[in-house]
Amino acid sequence: MGGYPAEMQESIRHVEATRMHRMDETYPRMPIEERQRLLDDFHPDYIDERMRAIRVGVSKGQRMPLELADVIEGRPHIGPDFNLSEPRAETDVLIIGGGGAGASAALVAQESGARVILTTKLRFGDANTMMAQGGIQAADRPNDSPAIHYLDVIGGGHFTNDPDLVEALVRDAPLVIDWLERLGMMFDKEPDGTMVERHGGGTSRMRMHSARDYTGAEIMRTLRDEVHNREDQIRVVEFSPAVELVLDDHGHVSGAIVMNLELKAYFYIPAKAVVMATGGGGRLHFQGFPTTNHYGATADGVVMAYRTGAELGYLESMQYHPTGAAFPEQILGQLVTEKTRGLGAQPVNRAGDQFVYPLEPRDVEAAAFIRECQGRGNGIVTPTGQPGVWLDSPMIEMIHGPGTIAENLPAMVRQFSRFGIDMTKEPLLVYPTLHYQNGGVRLEADGSTRVPGLFIAGEVSGGVHGHNRLMGNSLLEVTVYGRRAGRSAAHYAQDAKLGQPSLAHVARWNEELNDVGVDTGVTSPILLPDYTRVT
Amino acid sequence: MEDQQQDLIPVHIMGKRYMVPPTLTIVKAMEYAGYQLIRGVGCRGGFCGACGTAYRVKGDPKLYFGLACQTVVEPNMYLAQIPFFPAQRATYDIAQMEATPATFFSTYPELLRCLGCGACTKACPQDLDVRAYMAAGMKGDIAEMADLSFDCIMCGLCAARCPAEEAQYNVAILARRLYGRYLAPRSPHLAQRVEEIEGGQFNTRLEQLKELGRDELVQRYEARDVEPEERG
Numbered sequence: 204m205g206g207y208p209a210e211m212q213e214s215i216r217h218v219e220a221t222r223m224h225r226m227d228e229t230y231p232r233m234p235i236e237e238r239q240r241l242l243d244d245f246h247p248d249y250i251d252e253r254m255r256a257i258r259v260g261v262s263k264g265q266r267m268p269l270e271l272a273d274v275i276e277g278r279p280h281i282g283p284d285f286n287l288s289e290p291r292a293e294t295d296v297l298i299i300g301g302g303g304a305g306a307s308a309a310l311v312a313q314e315s316g317a318r319v320i321l322t323t324k325l326r327f328g329d330a331n332t333m334m335a336q337g338g339i340q341a342a343d344r345p346n347d348s349p350a351i352h353y354l355d356v357i358g359g360g361h362f363t364n365d366p367d368l369v370e371a372l373v374r375d376a377p378l379v380i381d382w383l384e385r386l387g388m389m390f391d392k393e394p395d396g397t398m399v400e401r402h403g404g405g406t407s408r409m410r411m412h413s414a415r416d417y418t419g420a421e422i423m424r425t426l427r428d429e430v431h432n433r434e435d436q437i438r439v440v441e442f443s444p445a446v447e448l449v450l451d452d453h454g455h456v457s458g459a460i461v462m463n464l465e466l467k468a469y470f471y472i473p474a475k476a477v478v479m480a481t482g483g484g485g486r487l488h489f490q491g492f493p494t495t496n497h498y499g500a501t502a503d504g505v506v507m508a509y510r511t512g513a514e515l516g517y518l519e520s521m522q523y524h525p526t527g528a529a530f531p532e533q534i535l536g537q538l539v540t541e542k543t544r545g546l547g548a549q550p551v552n553r554a555g556d557q558f559v560y561p562l563e564p565r566d567v568e569a570a571a572f573i574r575e576c577q578g579r580g581n582g583i584v585t586p587t588g589q590p591g592v593w594l595d596s597p598m599i600e601m602i603h604g605p606g607t608i609a610e611n612l613p614a615m616v617r618q619f620s621r622f623g624i625d626m627t628k629e630p631l632l633v634y635p636t637l638h639y640q641n642g643g644v645r646l647e648a649d650g651s652t653r654v655p656g657l658f659i660a661g662e663v664s665g666g667v668h669g670h671n672r673l674m675g676n677s678l679l680e681v682t683v684y685g686r687r688a689g690r691s692a693a694h695y696a697q698d699a700k701l702g703q704p705s706l707a708h709v710a711r712w713n714e715e716l717n718d719v720g721v722d723t724g725v726t727s728p729i730l731l732p733d734y735t736r737v738t
Numbered sequence: 739m740e741d742q743q744q745d746l747i748p749v750h751i752m753g754k755r756y757m758v759p760p761t762l763t764i765v766k767a768m769e770y771a772g773y774q775l776i777r778g779v780g781c782r783g784g785f786c787g788a789c790g791t792a793y794r795v796k797g798d799p800k801l802y803f804g805l806a807c808q809t810v811v812e813p814n815m816y817l818a819q820i821p822f823f824p825a826q827r828a829t830y831d832i833a834q835m836e837a838t839p840a841t842f843f844s845t846y847p848e849l850l851r852c853l854g855c856g857a858c859t860k861a862c863p864q865d866l867d868v869r870a871y872m873a874a875g876m877k878g879d880i881a882e883m884a885d886l887s888f889d890c891i892m893c894g895l896c897a898a899r900c901p902a903e904e905a906q907y908n909v910a911i912l913a914r915r916l917y918g919r920y921l922a923p924r925s926p927h928l929a930q931r932v933e934e935i936e937g938g939q940f941n942t943r944l945e946q947l948k949e950l951g952r953d954e955l956v957q958r959y960e961a962r963d964v965e966p967e968e969r970g
């Protein structure tokens with residue numbers, strides 16, 4: 204079934220006609236000045252009408268997409284009079300979020316001597332980490348070094364990254380790969396054990412480690428399996444999202460209010476330290492974009508942490524991944540991994556011509572795709588009106604030999620063949636999709652925040668990647684900072700004494716909203732997007 | 739999309755009939771019908787294994803399997819989201835094991851009960867040959883089981899169908915972890931780099947980079963040499 208309709212087939216013939224010639228054609232990288240002009244004109248972050256400043260809290264004035272601002276300025280689920288005197292369980296370290304960052308934090312917190320509860324929204328592992336395909340960066344080859352990695356990260360982030368955070372990221376990177384391998388993760392390797400490593404957008408050395416195109420899944424299921432092995436010391440609570448943090452009378456974090464998603468009942472879990480690891484917010488569909496993110500990616504952690512006084516940063520920049528599926532409609536917005544370009548597939552326009560270097564940093568690449576379609580009218584339009592450009596996947600096997608795609612991109616092949624498209628023979632239609640939250644809660648290199656007892660790890664945080672994350676650096680971030688936050692939280696919990704738990708900050712939050720006259724009509728965190736038609 | 743006049747088709751969700759557009763996936767069809775899903779939905783991209791589903795089509799005796807987020811509806815489908823299927827899982831300490839068939843059989847003795855019936859293979863939405871990876875397991879071939887099961891998303895459909903009450907995907911992840919930790923050849927360059935980092939070798943260079951102002955950083959960034967892509 205399926206396949207491309209006739210109008211699109213016609214354009215595919217142009218792509219085929221230019222393919223041989225493009226095999227030896229390298230499109231030049233874009234000079235820095237041109238990059239900025241392109242971003243100003245075509246990147247969604249630069250569309251002023253779709254952004255605004257938040258009006259309350261310690262980071263007031265910070266600019267972000269309208270949809271996110273509305274959620275951050277939302278009203279809490281529970282009132283300050285919620286009964287905190289009948290807690291359900293109690294622990295040293297409470298981890299909120301069962302993705303890669305939460306699982307890493309749980310393991311290391313436990314190893315550091317803490318009793319741990321990990322509470323998560325849906326099933327443990329229903330997370331962006333599970334969906335990551337392309338790879339994880341680490342400078343471990345002889346011609347590479349953490350210093351070179353540092354330059355790539357900071358240049359990719361437009362030189363706005365927090366230097367301490369980048370340093371920890373690149374220095375811990377090889378250690379994390381080693382840790383994952385000892386936990387039994389299967390990396391792609393040569394027969395002699397050498398890691399198979401490739402380029403990603405914005406890398407100057409080949410340092411992208413992979414596990415076929417299930418890299419995130421392999422990390423996630425390995426970490427999850429290990430957490431389950433320690434069930435005596437790490438308790439996992441599923442279908443129970445946190446909705447509010449609890450502070451004590453000294454303003455120290457002392458646990459969270461969690462909701463049983465099915466019974467809609469709220470309960471309090473006291474904890475001496477909390478690691479917030481709730482991931483990103485793609486399901487808020489900023490500027491109406493489709494997203495690659497999992498169902499529960501609704502920016503909850505940013506909302507909860509902000510109400511306790513944690514600082515936010517970098518939320519004015521979201522990552523739109525250049526290659527979201529634009530056809531077929533059923534998988535609109537789902538990811539075509541960057542590894543496809545890493546392996547040699549070129550983006551080309553309706554006429555079969557290249558128009559951008561295939562591996563620019565993501566924001567530049569995405570803006571170039573949008574310009575090619577909206578600005579120059581050189582895109583392809585699907586029967587439902589969705590624009591896109593071609594990603595010439597058949598080139599991969601011309602470069603690396605037959606079988607390369609099945610070997611390296613099995614998930615991708617499966618995804619498209621379900622809809623009658625054979626990516627070894629036909630190109631894929633792609634268009635930018637909402638992918639990653641570059642910003643979030645500010646943190647120190649040890650995972651701590653300005654709120655005592657609150658630690659942060661993973662996509663919910665802001666500062667590591669500056670204004671643009673490179674592929675492969677966020678699987679790295681979740682493991683590096685998951686481990687750091689887990690360790691710091693366990694150490695903090697050793698000496699922490701719980702005071703009188705209180706929701707006074709929730710009362711203050713409501714007052715502040717009232718004082719400024721803000722009412723976005725949203726109860727947040729929103730937990731799940733509502734896709735039902737009857738609304 | 740909305741303005742396109744589509745003919746709706748009937749599907750049966752938990753026994754109730756609804757009319758939905760024929761282009762939707764099962765997950766989206768249920769939402770279209772008004773369900774706010776909590777169970778049987780996860781990443782919506784075919785990776786997390788939360789939405790493994792079994793369905794029938796009216797007049798067809800066959801039972802079909804798929805991922806609800808990746809399967810398009812057909813007229814007269816009978817749909818229900820099955821929650822995660824309970825399965826036996828051993829608890830073990832990967833650091834204290836040996837990658838031998840003996841470890842394997844003592845951790846999951848029920849592995850040897852597999853009948854080779856292939857019901858699991860028919861159910862797998864990833865099109866894995868589950869029976870074959872179980873057969874590799876029974877031979878004690880950890881490497882082969884790890885390789886054949888690699889694309890498993892742990893959806894549990896195989897376990898739901900197995901007459902021998904196996905938990906195939908749990909055995910398979912043990913195989914992969916044993917392979918990754920013990921059998922895969924070690925990477926010499928990684929070991930070397932770990933040692934260098936632990937010895938503090940890059941600390942000074944990183945400190946220096948952190949001190950650089952923006953202009954200097956931009957200059958160094960622009961001047962980076964980019965390793966050529968290997969071809970062929």
Ligand SMILES: Cc1cc2nc3c(=O)[nH]c(=O)nc-3n(C[C@H](O)[C@H](O)[C@H](O)COP(=O)(O)OP(=O)(O)OC[C@H]3O[C@@H](n4cnc5c(N)ncnc54)[C@H](O)[C@@H]3O)c2cc1C
Pocket residue numbers: 299300301302303304305322323324325326327328329330331332333334335336337338339340418419443444445446480481482483495496497499500501503504538638639660661662663674675676677678679681728730783
């Ligand atoms: C399709 C896709 C492909 C990607 N590919 C790559 C790649 O190749 N390389 C790379 O480096 N990065 C990649 N990324 C990015 C990377 O996967 C993520 O940034 C990273 O995994 C985030 O990990 P995390 O642990 O912070 O969040 P997640 O893995 O998303 O985990 C967060 C968890 O918290 C839970 N949660 C949310 N709110 C609450 C709440 N209120 N209470 C309790 N729990 C909650 C969620 O349900 C989820 O389980 C990709 C992302 C996507 C979506």
Ligand code: SF4
Pocket residue numbers: 851852853854855856857858859868869872896899900901902903904906
């Ligand atoms: S369904 Fe069970 S018994 Fe049959 S082949 Fe699969 S694992 Fe063996």
Ligand code: SF4
Pocket residue numbers: 861862863864865866868889890891892893894895896897906907
């Ligand atoms: S092997 Fe079993 S658990 Fe794994 S994907 Fe196939 S059916 Fe699902």
